[in-house]
Every structure is written in C-alpha cells, then in structure tokens.
Amino acid sequence: MELLCIGLSHKTAPLELRERLALTPAQQAEILDAVACGPQEALVVSTCNRVELYVAAPSLDEAAAQVRAALSGIGGPEAASHLYEHRGEAALVHLFRVSASLDSMVVGEPQILGQMKDAFELARAAGGARGELSRACAAAFGSAKRVRSETAIGRSSVSMASAAVSLATKIFGGLAGKAVLLVGAGEMAELAGRHLASAGASRIVVSNRTHSRAEELAAGIGGVARPFEALHEELVHADVVVCSTASPTPLFTKDSVAAVLKPRRHRPLFMVDLAVPRDIAPEVNSLDGVYAYDVDDIDKVIAEGSAARSAEASKAEVIIAEEVARYARARSVREGVPVLAQLRQRAEQIARAEVAKTLGALGEALTDKQRKSVEAMAQAIVNKLLHEPTARLRAVPQDGVNRLAGAAAELFGLEAGEAVSPPALDARLPKTGTQT
Secondary structure (H helix, E strand, O other): OEEEEEEEEOOOOOHHHHHHOOOOHHHHHHHHHHHOOOOOEEEEEEOOOEEEEEEEEOOHHHHHHHHHHHHHHHHOHHHHHHOEEEEOHHHHHHHHHHHOOOOOOOOOOOHHHHHHHHHHHHHHHOOOOOOHHHHHHHHHHHHHHHHHHHOOOOOOOOOHHHHHHHHHHHHHOOOEOOEEEEEOOOHHHHHHHHHHHHOOEOEEEEEOOOHHHHHHHHHHHOOEEEOHHHHHHHHOOOOEEEEOOOOOOOOEOHHHHHOOOOOOOOOOEEEEEOOOOOOEOHHHHHOOOEEEEOHHHHHHHHHHHHHHHHHHHHHHHHHHHHHHHHHHHHHHHHHHHHHHHHHHHHHHHHHHHHHHHHHHHHHHHOOHHHHHHHHHHHHHHHHHHHHHHHHHHHHOOHHHHHHHHHHHHHHOOOOOOOOOOOOOOOOOOOOOOOOO
C-alpha cells in the first residue's frame, strides 16, 4: 500500500475556487464512499484554506484518477490546474507538515491539528482509515505534538482571528469606544471575540443562527447576544464586523450593506470575513466608507510576523524529518516481517516433518517424555537458527531492510507474498524454547 495526497490550498488556488471546493459533511462522506473501496483507504481534509484527499492504495495511478475526478466534479474543470499531487514519502512528509501547521497560512496556528483529527475520525468511522492511513495519521499527530512541545512555533504565531483584530486596530487607531458585531459562534469567532475584548472594544454583539450558542459566547467575553434575524439592524450600530459562519451563501451583499449606510450617517465600517465560503460578498468592498477584507487579505498582516516564526519553523522541519524517517523505518521493518514469518513457517514445517519421520521409525520404543524431548529439540534448533537473522533484519538501516528481506526470500526459495498458514503436518510440537 502506497500513500497518495492530492489537493489544493491557499498556496495554489484562489479564494473563489476554494469556496467551490469547501466540502460539506455530506460531500466528504460521498467522496469517502467512492474512493475508500476494496483495499483502498481514504481521508478527506476540508478547511478554510485547503481541500486534500489522502489515499493508501496498491495502485496510485488508479487512485489518483478517482480523486481528480471527484474534485473536478465539485470544483469544475478549473480545479485540475490548481491541484498538487504527492506520492510515497513526499505524501507522508506533506501529511506531517500539514498536521504540524508548517503548511498553514498562519504557520504555527493550533486549529489545523484539531481539524486533521476530526477528518481522521470521520474517515475511521466511515471505514476509510483502517491500516496504513491509520498508522500514518497516528505518527503525524504524535509528530505535531512533539513540534508543539519542543519549539516555540505556537507561541510566536498569530491566528487568523488575532490578525483580523490587529488590522481593525490599525485602521481605527485602537478599538476603545468601538462597537463590534461578531457573526458566528464557533472556535474562530470565540478567538476573535477574546482578542476584541482584550483590544478594548466597548460593545461586542454576538449573533448566531443557534441563539443559545451566541448567548454562551457573549457571556464568556462580556458581550451581548442578539437574534440572527436582527443581523442587519445591528449593522447600523457596528464599527467593526467579524464573520466566521458556515453559511453556503453570503450573509452581507452589496445591496444589504448599502441599505444601512444612510442610517449609519456614512460612518466608516470595517468588515473582515474569516469564512470560506465567504460571508461577505466581494462587491461590498466597492461601497464608499466600507472596508471589507477576506482570508487572503489577512495574509498580508500575518506576513509581518513571519520572521519570528521562521526560526522556530526551521526547528520544526528538523523534527518532522526525524519523525518521517522513524515512521518509514518502522514501515520497512513491517514489510520485512512477512519474509521472517514465511521463513519460520518453512523451517517449522521441515522440523515437524523430520520429527514425525523419526518418531514413526522409533515407534513405541520411546517413552512419552523422550518423545517430547525430541520435539522440543527440533523446535529449539529452529529458534536458534532463526534468532540471529531475525535480529539482524530488524536492526539494519531503513534502506537495507527490503534488500536483505529480498535476499532471504531468494536464498530460501520463498515466494513473494506467500501466505503464512498453519503447518500442514500435524506433528505435536510444544511451544518451548526461545521465540524470536
């Protein structure tokens, strides 16, 4: 089983295309059902800034065609030219880097690891992540945890939410005395709300489709909750609007925002959209006195802190390289184990056959204790003969495992992929002696 990753991100695709490929849970389940069939495994990652499919398959060409067809079917023919593809170890490295937030728009942001874990749980529940993908994800998540604990990459980073608040603060010269409308009540909205409160916003109004969640968030940041139906009414009073919902269509259009400009007496309005698909239509930015920003605009603010994160990111890359090598080595050892199992099976079949022949020739001349001694001796010889080659095969460097395993198979006449089944002979051999 080889690993494949095909997808697009903020680095390769414009926001308009990422919006079209923002997969709903139903679409993710549909893709998993189509791609994770037979021996193939699949994992779908869909966030604001990336859509990726990871596949473990015996035939990567066939799997790649399936994935590309699925993504193009949703994103349209244009999607094909924006897709990147990684195979084998390159796919493994990419999985580790994404999980550790080294490929994020905001390097070091903590949300991506949680999103990757959620994607894995969805795939596991659907039967898409079973063997190779399950092991690879476990190793990637462990590596990301090590990056967090051994570097300051998380401490020196900013979040999308904090970058948005930083931009608002620069535009207004501070948020003291400013009224804020926070649309949405998820993790991103909560982060933004806490940054807004810390920046000194005088009034924070939280509006969400689920009003109880808006009330809960408002209570936690010292704000007030307002019904979602009053969204545009609140727009009249707001100086700053921060949106981060999962709405499939814009909540604020050019016409709806233009309608409140006169009641606002044309006070400046700062709007920042952290959602994909966007909550604020792009045309809103053309209105006089309205300053609208989307996730790609926020990238310019984030770039200002890139120097501090760069040194920590370099340390993180070293950790990723070590962890990828560790995983690749463990996988190579796993691939060598079938040869060891086949070799042991062959040796034990020969030993059983010889024991059966010897005991048959001696007939009733031996006591039961003597018969058991002959059987134990045969098993001990097998164990002692196989102990050294087994230990050596498991201890060699990664690049030598497959070579030695292949040489052992050739030397002892073992078939590639030969099934390991119970010995055909029914000679009674006790499980004694040193196991390897």
